[in-house]
Every structure is written in structure tokens, then in C-alpha cells.
Amino acid sequence: MTQPRKPSQAQDSKTSAPTGADLMPDNLIAPASDIFDLPAIRADLFDSFPDGAEETEIRKITVAKLAEARDIGRQVIADALATDPFGARRTTRAYTWLTDGMVRLTFEVATKRLHVLNSATEGERLSVIAVGGYGRGEMAPFSDVDLLFLTPYKITPWAESVIESMLYMQWDLKMKVGHSSRTVKDCIRLGGEDMTIRTAMLEHRYLIGDAPLADELDKRLLNDLFKGSEREFVEAKLAERDSRHEKQGQRYMVEPNVKEGKGGLRDLQSLFWITKYVHHTDDTSELVRLGVFHPEEYEKFVQAERFLWAARCHLHLAAGRPVEQLGFDMQVEVAERMGYTDKPGRRGVEWFMQDYFRHATAVGDLTRIFLTSLEADHKKAAPLLERLFKRRPRVKAGFTVVNGRLAIADDSDFLADNRNLLGLFGEALRTGLLIHPDAMRLVTANLNLIDDEMRNDKDAQKQFLDLLLKHGNPERALRRMNELGVLSAFIPEFAPIVAMMQFNMYHHYTVDEHTIQVIQHLANIERGEVGEELPVSTEIIKGGINRKVLYTALLLHDIGKGRDEDHSILGAKIARKVAPRLGLKPKEATTVEWLVRHHLLMSDMAQKRDIADPRTVRDFAKAVQTVERLDLLCVLTVCDIRGVGPNTWNNWKAALIRALYRQTRRALEDGMEALNRENRGTEAKKLLRASLPDWSSTALRKEAGRHYPPYWQGLHITAHLVFATLLREISDDEVKIDIHPDEDRDATRVCFAIADHPGIFSRLAGALALVGANVVDARTFTTKDGYATAAFWIQDGDGAPYEAARIPRLKTMISKTLMGEVVPREAIKSKDKLKKRERAFKVPTSITFDNDGSEIYTIIEVDTRDRPGLLYDLTRTMASSNVYIASAVIATYGEQVVDTFYVKDMFGLKFYSESKQKALEKKLRDAITAGVKQANS
Template identity: 45%
Template sequence: MYDLKNRRKIINRQGLLQDLEAVLAEDLPPPKRRAKWLALYKQALNQGYDEVKRRFMEDHNGALAVIGNSYVIDQILRTMYEVASRHLYPSGSITKGEALAIVAVGGFGRGELAPQSDVDLLFLHAYKLSPRVEQIVEDILYMLWDLGLKVGQSTRSIDECLRQAKADWTICTAILEARYIVGEKSLFAELQKQFAKSIMDGKDREFLEAKLSERDERHARLGDTRYVLEPNIKDGKGGLRDLHTLYWITKFLYRVHDISELVDQSRLTKREAEHFAKAQQFLWTLRCHLHYLTGRPEERLTFDVQPELASRMGYTDHAGASGVERFMKHYFLIAKEVGDLTRIFCATFEASSKRRRLLNLPMKIFRKDIDSFPVEGGRLTIEHAKRFEKDPVDMLRIFRASQRNRIDIHPDALKSITRKLRFIRKSVKKDETANRIFLDILTAQEDPETTLRHMNECGLLGKFLPDFGRVVAQMQYDMYHVYTTDEHTIRAIGILNRIENGQLNDDHPVASQIIGKVLSRKVLYVAVLLHDIAKGRGGDHSILGADVAREVCPQLGFSSEQTETVAWLVLHHLLMSETAFRRDLGDPKTIQDFVDQVQSPERLRLLLCLTVVDIRAVGPKVWNNWKATLLRELYYRAEDLMSGGLMAEGRSKRAEAAANNLREALPNWPADDLEDHLSQCNPAYLLSYPLESLVRHVHLIKQAEGEEAPLCINMLTAPERDVTEVTIYAADHPGLFSRLSGAMAVCGASIVDARIHTFANGMALDTFLIQNADGVPFGQKEDLKRLDSMIRKVLSGAVRPLQELEKRAKSGLKSRTEIFTVQPRVLIDNKASNTHTVIEVNGRDRPGFLFEVTSTLTRLGLQIAKAKISTFGEQVVDVFYVKDVFGMKIDHDGKLKQIRETLVEVLAKHGAKNKKEKKKPVAAE
């Protein structure tokens, strides 16, 4: 299919051979002669590789590049063999026992060699290894190794090859795609003949099963999804190895040498064969770029290489999507196309991956049909390919039947769906029956996630719901989102289904409890389906998504009230998480503002369920008990307010009730001491902590006073919240919070929440909730001792946090966050709290970020009362509740401007990964 032009410009084998023979004529000692030969080989190899690379950088044709690299090695090997057999180890008459053939196997056998790939060789001999054959093989191998090539090699007789091929499908596959290079061609022909007779004949089913099983194991090892944001382009789902698997099976079953031959046999359409070639060329081009860029056999599209690859492959920024996002979307669409091809090929092979054994299937599948669809081999199918043309709604019906009866769909039917998608016209999308069936699938008790994923993979979901089709393969270039938008959405639906079925009671007790109280579960499922539907459109996806919901929901048969509820949920699907993670839940105004937007208990229940599944579906390490605690607290406080409970009493009455509870919890405490302690406390402190914390604080303060200690530290791990609580009692002074946060950063602790209270006697009680990098409680016993020591050193001035962090940054490994650009942003809100000014700071995560920001706030003369710290991949969102030096909210325009500009300047130092990429920071009020 691909033909190399001007091959001699890549490598001139005759010229190389003449140069080698000229050295031979010099009659040099063997070591010197070999050194000169090695230099000639290196020159030819490097010039050949350079020419292939030069052409590739001009035409960006990876398929030609891998053929070109393979051709270079072919010619080198032919030359080496000729020199060794004619000049080093000549034989007047080669006996059959001295015959040798050099054979390419693996990717090299297919004539495909990536820039950094291994060279896999088989040295084939007839019988027992003769001394001459051994010498030739040894000479060639040493020369190849000295050239710096990575060589995978084996030396076997024909009988050994056949024996090992019978025992190992991997070796069988290697011989299947073996290619003759040089030597006794009759040996290779005999191997092919014997292999076809003793290995291939009658083993079609076994080989097919082995290769598909091998593929499934590989997918499972790498996550079993093609939609991870740092995919493996060789071994991952939808990668090159999947195409190779199809090629191997095709070659074994149909004895063809090229996929295009299946078109002549009427097993594939010409269009499908072209799609195979197109996918293969894209992946080869991408792999060549990746190898050239990294200079190593790298197969993962990691975040640090994605932007450069996007640029090299010509992807530029467009409205709504950056060049790297457009590049990755194209990659995922190609990976999806590989999945489509796999289903089509499997239909041709009459087999499918991961199908159930007949003995394990319920008896009903042995009926002649299910819901009007015939059953063949334990799978739903169709009588003829034109069924979906006559009634395209049957494409949806067969998925509903498969879901309801827990039975797979036959590859023939899936192939027909893929080929007949053009019949899903506008009339079908608006058809009442079609929409009812789709809604049945989405809201079914029987695992909608699997059914929707299969519908998505064959293209039906995006075709029937075009707005969903726009987010298929849509990625966001950040470290927070693990999956593409479509995969994230389908996973969220699956999590919602498992919550509803009681399978996640321990993980999500509140959602599991209230989901049964939801009045319209269909509204909830559709809201989950549509919550990210407008990503990548160049605007606020929540606002645009609400508009999409208002168009889609009536089509699904929803009433105007149901439609508006879905639209509201899509519009506000981030409201609950942003409130819980960025606002002080102990501030009554936070709860009041939240309730004013939610308005009803039904919306509150719907929003909690949507928020939980949305966060949980982002990635495996995103959800933790701390987030669950915050969402649960917000839900119960909002529910309480809606029922008239929380705000019915005044603030002073609730503070007095907290004080009385503390008195009752300490019946044996000296009354005067306790009253003295309470006289130092303000209502905000008493209302900020649960009773058990207030009790613990009393003991801590009593210990500090008894020991006359200037500093007292208490650490408590709370696994139910996934945090370690660090309480510090010390004399208050400006910058205390900043220095404490610096000490924790030096020890590798991440602060997720902090409260700062100053008593009337001038003593401060600061509480930090900390985690490690994995989002779990910080530290073993030794780590906590080290943190205690570091806090004391920092407060005493023995350690300066900023210098320590800078020193560790220089000597440590480069953080992955440094490859990202995060636009610095400062938001100041004087309406979020009645008592404090709220400052929200957005920037790129790095060690010491919090320390720098809090140091700046201190220099600006601000008192930090509370801090909420959130990290979303490479982005930090820190929120501070502050007052001025007089204990008042900041309302002077000049002071507000100074705060914004100073913080933006601090953030801009580290916001962009290099000077060229710095964007104008945002300072907003």
C-alpha cells in the first residue's frame, strides 16, 4: 500500500558493501578492520534514519516512516550477512546443515519499525546448530549491539519453531508475521509450509480465542477504557496493538497478507478497509512523533508531551477548544473507530470478546427469539441486515432487549448498527416511541452504564442524541479530569444506578438514603446525562447546557415543569460543591444564600445526588471522606433551614446553648475555671466546633496553662473524614497562620480547611485539617512527630519556610503541575458573609502556594479568620475569610484594589509554565 521513493537516498547497500570490501582489501588486523566496518555501518545507519526522519517531518506520514526504518535495518542486515558469509566464514559448498536464513519477526516482521523500537530477529537453521552458522549469527549480533540497536533475537531450527509455536501463542504469532530478509530462502519457505500445515490448519477457533483473551487481559491491565486522558497509544484500548490483533486474526483465519484483501472476499466494505488504514496511519504518525520527541520508546501520551505533539501534528486553538484538546479529541475518535472496526471484524470472525459461556446463561435465551429478536449462539441478532433500514427504531429496541434480559448483542447486529447509523434521521430522533425506549434504557434498574457505553461505542448514542455526540472524545487538558466528557457522564450514570440499587450505602449513606425520596428519578437521570453536555462550546457549559436541556427534555416526553427542573440542575450542578468546598459552612449567611438558590427540598435532594455522582465519576482518587463530610454538612444544614430549624433561634441563643452543652459535658471541671474560659470565647468560636472538639480544646488550654507552655499542639486523626486535625494553642501575633501553613508545606501536608480563633486574652487557637497528597489523613506516627518538631522550629525562627521550600524545589523532582498554565485570578466578595470579606484566590498548585498567599495577606494588614483550601488537579482554589486590623470588613475601594493587585502579582510569578505563555491575570470583585 505504501511505497518508498528513491530508496537509495535512504541507504545504498551496494555502495556500503563496496566500502566494506575496500576495508577488507587493506589487509588490516581483525580488530582494526572491525572498527572501520563499525564506523561505516554507523554512518549508513545514521544517514538512513536521518533521511527517514527528514522525510517524516515534511510529509508527517508515519506509515511510510516505519517502513523506511525497517528498510534501513533490512539493508544493514543483508550487507552484514553477505560480508560474513562470503568473506569472514566462506564455504565452497553450503550443506543443508549449514543453511541459515535471517527472518524478521514482531513489528519488524510486518515491515514496521518505530524510531525507538526493538529489532526482533529469528536466525533460522535446518537441524543442529553448525559452527559456521553459530559464527555468522554471533558476528552479526555483536555488530548490531555495537551499533546501539536494541535486538530481540532467537536462534532456532524449523522443528524448534514449530514445537514452541504449538506451546505458546505469542511465539505462534511471531512466526505468523515472520518476514524473510536474507539467507537461504528455501528454509523460510519450508517453515511457512510446515507452520501452515501443523499449526494453522484447524486451529482457527483456538487462535481467535487466544488473541481476544490476550487483548482483554491487556485492556484490563491498562484500565479497560480508551478514554483515559494519558492513554497508551500502543497497548491501550483503541491503540495500535488492537489493530495488530485484528491483523493477526485475519491473517491466521483467511491466509491474507493485507486487510484490503478482505474487501475482495466481500468480508469487509471498501470504506471499512479504508478506515483501518486511516486509523493505522494516524497512530503510526503519532507514535513516530512521540518517539522522535522523547528520544525513547515512549508509548504514553502524558500531559507534558501532548501540547508539543498537538503543535507538530498541526492542531491549533479554535473557539471553545485549545489545540491540545482538539488533538486529543481526534485521538479518542480514532481510538473509538478502532473499537468500531473491532466489532465489525469480530462479526466477520463470528466471535466476540468476553461473551458468556452458554452454560452460564439463563434458560430463556434458548428461546427462538426475545422481544422479536432472534437468538444465535446465546446472543441477540437480526434476521437480515435491512431490518434496521426498514425500522431504525429497532436499533434502540435491541439494546433495550439486551439490557432487560441481560444478554449480549451478536457482532453481526452490532456491525449492522454501525453500518446503518445514517438511517437515524431527524424523524427518528423526534419519534415518540424512540425517545420512550431511550428513556427506558437510561433509567432502567438493569445497569444502564454498560448499555449506554455499548451504544456510545457503536456510535448510536451520539447519533440519536447529537448534543451528546459533540462531547464524545471531548477532553479537558488538566490533571483533575481523568476521563473524556462522554466517559465521565456514562460513569456518573452508572454510579447513580448503583446508589439507587443500594450497592454504595457505605460510600454514600446520605445519597443512598434520600434517593428513594426523590419524586422524579427520570429527571435526575436526565440531569446527570446532560450536566456536561455543553462542554467545549466556548462558553459557560452550565448556562449553555441548561439551554440544551430545554430543547432535549420535551423531545424525551418531559413536561414543562420537569424540563425546567432538569435545566435548573444542569445550570447549578456545581453550586453545591462550590458552596461546600469554598465557603464557611458555619456562617449562617452561607447556608441562607445556598437555600435561597435551591428553594425546595426536592431540588436539594436532586442536587446532592447529582453532585455526588459528578465528583465520584471524575476519577478514582477524587472522592474522599472529607468531601463527603462537607457535602453532608451542607445538605443537613440546608434541610434544617428549609424546615425552619437552623435560623429559628438567634445567634446568641445558639451560642449560649453551645456553652451550656459544654458545661454539662464537664461536670467535674471547676466552675470558676470553666466560666473564665467561656468568658474568653466569642459566639463564632462556640458555633464553629462540635461539642467533642470544644471539650478537647478546654483540656488542651488547661494543659498549656498548667505547664506554662508558650505553645501546645494536639494532633488527632479522623479517618471517617479522611483528615488529620492539628490544633495549635499559642500567643497570637501577625503572620501566625502563614508560618504554620509554611511548616505544614515543608512537611508535605496539604491543608484542606483551617479556622483561626483569637481569645480575649490574646491567645490563638488555630485548627488545621490536613491530608497527604493522596487525599487521606496525613502521616504515620513518625510523620506527625516530624510535623510537631517543624511547627516548633518555624515558630521559633529556626526554620524559614520559604527558603526551605525553595531549597527542596531545586533539589527535588519537577512537579507535573509545572507543565500546565493556570490563569491567576483573585475574586473579592463582600456579600458572601455578614461579618467577613471573602477573598478567593485561583492559581497553579505548587509547594508553598498557601504560605506565599497568606504571607501576602498578613503584609497587607489582614486578619485571616477562616480558610477553605481546594485542589483540582493542577489548580488551587483557596478562599479566605478576612477582616482588617480593626476587626471590620474591608469596604474601602483603594484597599480592595491594593489587595487584588498585590495578590495577582504574587500569583503571576508562578501561574504560567513559561514567560511566553503568561496570560493577563484576572482581578475581579
């Protein structure tokens, strides 16, 4: 076995980050004189002032000269950063150098030309101090300039005039200045009352003016404000951090905030602030000498800071303004600026974001380590759990409890058995304790002990499965194991998806975090927390299921992502190797492989096919084969969709999955004849008669006889009743509309009864597109006496049903469109535009023809970029080609949409001819291309 290692205890770091005190000309990304040559610009500026010039003229000349110098300097910095894309630290210093020069010269102009003071009194002293990030010497291209104008006593008219003139010039220079005018006494008092002010003062830096006054501020802050209040400051900064994380979202959200998000620059800056406050140094490398960080941990600090600052600088430059959210529209350009390129299977932007999330994770690890050292020094309160419970939980031999966290009693004994690297996480789940960062460090330093021998050890396999199955909250252990590298060490095939981002608007998390979220959703079902929301899944779990198979399948379902090959096929191949290695029996491993290979099958069938068509259910039942597989796949599908992100799961998807499950189970248990169309039609007619007791037998016979068989099995009884009422007294020139909320499906159902004619589906789709409705499902049927009955399920722009108060206006607008008062295509143009953040996505178009998925229709599936007018363009193209559309199913995945149409040709036949298919496909592609051009214009 490889010799165990303990974390390095060396006291010196090879790499040292620049500090707030080293803003020197040789620490910039370009020569200081090229960025802002202060002596030369000063000489040129003062030589430019005419004798006897008025204040307005002097300010105007100053602004013009400094604006020219600023623009030159900014271009020099931007060019240098383009050459050295990761030279962010020196870039932030360069922007600070440039800003310092402008601030100093505006002060000199104000004091030497505009408000000259021949004999200054003791009170007429003024010192200009940089505070906050500017004081620290870290500025992104469009960072704020925070200034403190320091006076010894109450501000004098002279100082007020100088400050006012400086600010006018700086505002004219488009500098975003935040400023305050205070005495030393004010700074101490306000810093004691407001932690934000205190933090800004912590990073103050003298710029120009009265130096002794600035020195006095230094001493008074240290002695009268900072000393003795370390614990108060630390607690305030940590509370501020928690609040910020809650507001910004988790570390693995795919559009992170580089500055404020979890694992972002503000978290690193919090470590810097606390270091300076507690240890009285602004050199973070001191944390190595103090024993807080090991050298390799500090190296992570440096690399994370370097990467995050580079990303922020490039983000500002790409946007041309102070943007902090790394949105989809900016990610591609920032990735290109930082040198990331596309590779087989993955785009450069995805490689860039994977690095981003890895650095964000490192920041979280460093924060935990740092806070532990503060607890040990009593600068931070112990965890809340330890304060709430006096009695410590009893832990197994080899473990102990330190500051309320699970710790290792003896490092050498622990490392003597490599299975303890898994046992630590099991004990944490059993006791409910958080793991002590020192224990985490020991694990991280000894990942090499997790070798093939351990992976194939039955006890180790059992320990891992117990983490999934035994304690009821496996996501807690998996997330920590993933962050520390244990999960990838024990399952090496998992490593490629760690921090992997999928560049689309559908997935909200990285692939590894999505996997853990999915497992968490299964645990929630098992704990009975979502019984009302997920009755079928809860019922399946209660009825008994192979939990080992299901948890393993969820863990591995996306493990094949990020390669050239279909991730389901590759994932199944990987599962074939990994499942036995996790201790599953051959039959169980085979089921896991099948589930991974087909983990999208139920979702696709439910969302992309017409589940009212018996053939859909029959084909799905043949693919699933057994009730056991159906149960497993159903729960997996539900967890997978729910784990995509907040609000992805809704009643619409729930209704589709539920209906497909129940029909398929019935077919598997009672035989395929249970899906017979005629049986379902007979039952539907009986239900209609029972629901209309006031109708005469003649009226009932007429209604029952006017529809073809597909109508009866394609709609629910509630729709049958609506159409019966609409058709009862309809005339050929009427358009009858019923709009009603369908609460079970999170949608609004719109029923149309209208005289049948070619292209009716397209007309209806155009009317709905014009009012801004998103169609999620649609059915059209023709009656024997020449009418069309169409049911559309729609949602508003936010993916929600229309509120009852909006329905009357919606109905009026639809009616006007259908009566020809508005031409849909022309009116839709203004609505059919892509948002800026959507334009970065590449969505290839795929069009397929399937003649086997339905007994009487050809299924045309169009997979392309979503946009408001797409459905209308597609249906209008089909109408002009004499294609009859019976139904449409729309499945949206962020910026991608799959529109599935059940169609016949003008003779009522399927599209068997390859030449006809190719001709129609070309027309559809042309319509999509034209629409995309319009949307991007």
C-alpha cells in the same frame, strides 16, 4: 421518510493498507536511496577496511560508518514525516528499510570479513529472519529489533561467532535487539508451547543468509504448527487482549497507551494476526473480499491504523525514546507535530485527543464485527452466557438470538419502523443479551432514519426514557448507543461532546464517557449498592424523587462543554430545548434547566466556602429555594464528583456535601433562624461542659469565656476538647500541637495553640508545607487572652491521611520549624517544583474579592495552578500586607487549585476599598508569578 439502507455488501475496498509483504523502495516516506543506500554504503564500508585489519578495528569502522548512515537516514525520515504528519504507514516502512540495511551489512561484515568460511558444510548454514513487528515491516522510530538466527541443526562454532559479532556491532549501534538462535525443529516445538513465540513466528520475514533454510521454515510452520490450531490461537489472542485491557485501563482514559491500550495498535495488530492465521493472508484488505468487513468498515480500519501509527511515531520522536503512554506532557507536542491548532473555546491538543478517542472507538467496533465472523466460522467459542444457559431467553417479535446475542429477524421489517432503532437497545436491556454486531451494523448504516419527526414522536421519547428509567442499568444501553452514533442522532446536541477530552489532570474520562459514568453511579445508588458509603443520597432516593428529571439532568449536565461560553449557562440553554423534546413536562423541563445551570453550585459551596459560616448555608438555601431542588442537586452533585474518575470521591468531600445538605435542609424546613450563630454557640458550650465532667466549674467558665462567637460555630466538639486541653496550662513561649487522624474526613487534623501575633497563619502554613503536607482546610481563631487556636486538616502527597506511625516525626519537624530552626521559604524551594507532565497545562490565575458571602469577613478566592509552596506564598504575602486570615478552604482539581481565604484588614474591617483590593491582588499575583518561575526552574 428517507429510504432505509442496508449495510453495503460490495466486495472491493477503495483503500488498501500496505501489508507485510510490500516493503518496497517505492513505498517509503522518502526516497530509499536517501534513507539508506545499501549498495553505496556497502561499497564505502568495505573500501574503508585496511588490509590485514584486526577484528576490533573492522567492527569499529563498521559501527562508525553505519552510525553515520543511520543518523542521516533517521533525519531524512523525521523531516519527511514533519512534512507529511499522517504519512505514518510509509514512515514505519522507512524505519524498517533503514534497519534492514544495517542488519544486512552487519551480517555481510561478519561473514565476509570477520568469519570467512571457505568450504561450508551442510550444518554451517545461517539464515537471519526478522520476527514480530519488525518482521511485519512496521517500526516506530525506537522500536525493538527482533531477530531469529536460524540454523539447520545444532549451532556450530562458526554460526555462533557470526551471531556474536553481529550482536556486538548492533549493540554498539544502540539497536535494541531481541534475538534467539533456533533450528527449524526448535521453532515448531517452542511455537507449540508458547503463544507469544508462535505469534512472533507468524510474522517472520527473511532478511539475509541461507534462503532455502528460510523457505523450509515457511513450509514447516504452515503445515506443522499453524494448520488445525486456528481456534486455539484465536482464543489465546483474545484472552491476551482482555488481560491487556484490564492492565491498561479503558478506552476513554485520558492518558491512553497508544500501543497496548484499548482501541490501540495492539488491538489492530491482533486482527492482523488472526487474519493471517485463520485466512492465511497478510493482506487485511482480503477481509473485504471474504465478507468480514464492508468497504466502509475497512476504510475505518485503514484510517484508525494510519492515525494511531502517526501518533506513535510522533510520540517516539518527541520523547527521543520508545514511549508508548500518551501522557499529558507529550500530548501537546504530538498534537502540534500532527498539525492541530487552538480554536476558540478549545486547545489543539483537545481536538487531537478527540480524534484519538474516535479512532479508538472505531477499533472496538471493528473488533466486535471481526469476532462475530470468527464465531460464524466456528473459529471462536460462543459467548460464555450461551454456554452457561441452555435455554435461550424469549425475545419479542422481530428479534432472534444468534450465538447468544440479540439479533434482528428480518432487516426490512426492522427498518420499516425507525423507532425500532431505539427498541433494539431496550430489548437488549430487558433480556440481558449482548447485541449482535450484524444488528449494530444495520443500525449504524441507517442513522439517517433518526430524523426530527422521530425525535418528536411520543412513542420514541417514551422508549428513550424507558432506557434510562425502566431496567436498572441504563449505562449499558447509553454506552453502546453512543459508540454506534445513535445517542448523537437522537440528541444532536450531544454530538460535540462525543470523545471530547478535557485537557486537565482532574477529569479522567472524555466528556461523553464521564456523562455515562455519572448515570451509572445514580443507577448504583438506586440499586442499593452504596448505601453505607452514600447514606444521604440513598436516603433521598428511597424517600422518592423525580427520577425522570434527575436522569435527564445528568445526561445533559455537561452538554455545553467545549465552547467559548460558560458550559453551565450554555448547557442550560440547550437543556431548555432538549428536555421537552425528550418528553418532559414544562415544570420538569424547567427543573432540569435549573439543575444543569447550577450543577456545580453545591460542589462549589461545599468545597470553596466555609460551610461553618451561617451565611454560606443561608445563601445556598436562598439559591436552592426548595427541598425538592436540594434533594435533586445533592444526588446530582455526588454522582458528578464520583463520575470524574477513580478515587476522586473521598470522605472529605462526602463530609462537606453531607454537612451542607443537612444544614440547608434544616434551614429550608425550620426557617433561616435555625442558622443563628448565638444558638449554635450556646449549644456548643453546653456540649463542652457535658464532655468535661472532671473539670471544675471555674476552669469551665474560663474556657467558655475566653473564645469569641465564631470559634464555637466554626469547629466540631472534638476540636473544642483538644483546644481546651492545649490551652489549660499554656505559657506565652510555648507552642502546643495535637495531631490526630480525622477518619470521617480522610485527613489528619493538626491543632495548634500558640501566642497570637501577626502572620501566625502564614507561619503555620509554612511549617506544614515544609513537611510536605497538603492543607485542605484551616481555621484560626484568637482568644480574648491573646492566644491563637488554629486547626488545619492535612493530607500527604498521595491525598491520604498520615499513618499513625508517621505522626510523631511529623510533630517533631513542625515544632522545629515553628521554633525558628528552619526558614520555610528557603527550605521549600527544593520541594516546590512542577513535575514534567504538569507543565503542559495552562492554568490562568483569577483573584476575586467577595464582601457579600460572609457577614464579618471579606472572602478572597484565588484560582490558579497548584504547587507545594503556594499556600505559604499567599499567606506570607497577606501577612506582610497586615491581612488577618480567619480561615482558609482549599479545593484541588488536578493541577488547578482554588484557595479561599476569609479575611479582615488590620482594623478588623472588610476590604471595601477598590484601591486596597487592587493593591493586594497585585501583590498576590506577583507572589504567584515568582513561585511559578521557581517551580519551572
